[in-house]
Amino acid sequence: MNIVEYPDRDMLAIDLASTLAGELDGHLFHNDTASLAVAGGSTTGPIFDDLCAADLPWDRVHVLPTDERWVPNSDPRSNEKLIRERLLVNRAAKARYLPLHTPAEQPEDVLPELEAVIAPELPLSVLLLGMGEDMHTASLFPGAPGLEAALDKHAPILSVLKPQTQPETRISLSARVLDGALSKHLVIYGSKKREALMRAMSLPPEEAPIQAVLSETVIHWAE
Incomplete structure (x- = not known):
């Protein structure tokens, strides 16, 4: 695990946006398209603000969220809403968006439909994750109903989770x-999240879901 430290959050956003753009460009040099999976929330928003201006062939980039709350995309808590407003603008407005939500009462009703769109994008070209102080990542929350299935090495592309600590049902890319x-x-x-990450290193993924995705992951940290 490689931890890159930054003097402040602004520098982190600028540098990481440049890194992501470079990786996407490199992938597109050898492939027709590239897939970019991103977390929502306040952590990634500033990075989106810089990344959206990158000089890339965005029409060949396919963007999807790592997870989604089962709410309409007009809801303030929707990751899609954030991604459309802060990443899919400027030059990046040409990118194709792959949603993890479609009108349906329950996510289980449309999982095959959503997975069919994502399957051709795998393996993901570039992944941008966040982590909570409880060591969750995407919508893989410790103790959440559905977590065990989402962590399974044979898990389907998408998992439905119903964290008791959250108001909505979640849909998430599985750990694999x-x-x-x-x-x-x-x-x-x-400091609290860095301490949580250090704790996660000695815990099983069932207790610290971030542990399931740390292999060869670059950690970007700022106070």
Whole structure:
């Protein structure tokens, strides 16, 4: 595990956006398209603000969230809403978006439909993750109903989780899909999350889901 430290969060966002753009460009040099899976939330927003201006053939980049709350894409808590407003703008407006939500009462009703769109994108070209102080990543929450299936090495592409600590049902890329990305980056801010990451190193994925995706992941940290 490689930890890159930055003097502040602004520098982290600028540098990491440049790194992600370079990796996407490199992948596109050898492939027709590239897939970019990104976490939502306040952690990644500033990175999106810089990445969206990168000079890339964005029409060949396919963007998808690592996970999604089962809410309409107009909901303020929707990851799709954040990604569309802060990443799929400027030059990146030409990218193709692959949603993890479609109108349906329950995510289980449309999993095959959603997985069929994602399957051709695997393995993911570039992955950008965040982590909570509880050591969850994407929507893989410790103790959540559905976590054991999501961590299984034979898990399907998508998993449905119903964390008791969260108000909505979640849909998430399974651990094997996240861990299988060709390039993986994790962003954490502050001493508490860094301490949580260090604790996760000695815990099983059932207790610290981030553990399932740390192999060969570059950690980006700023206070």
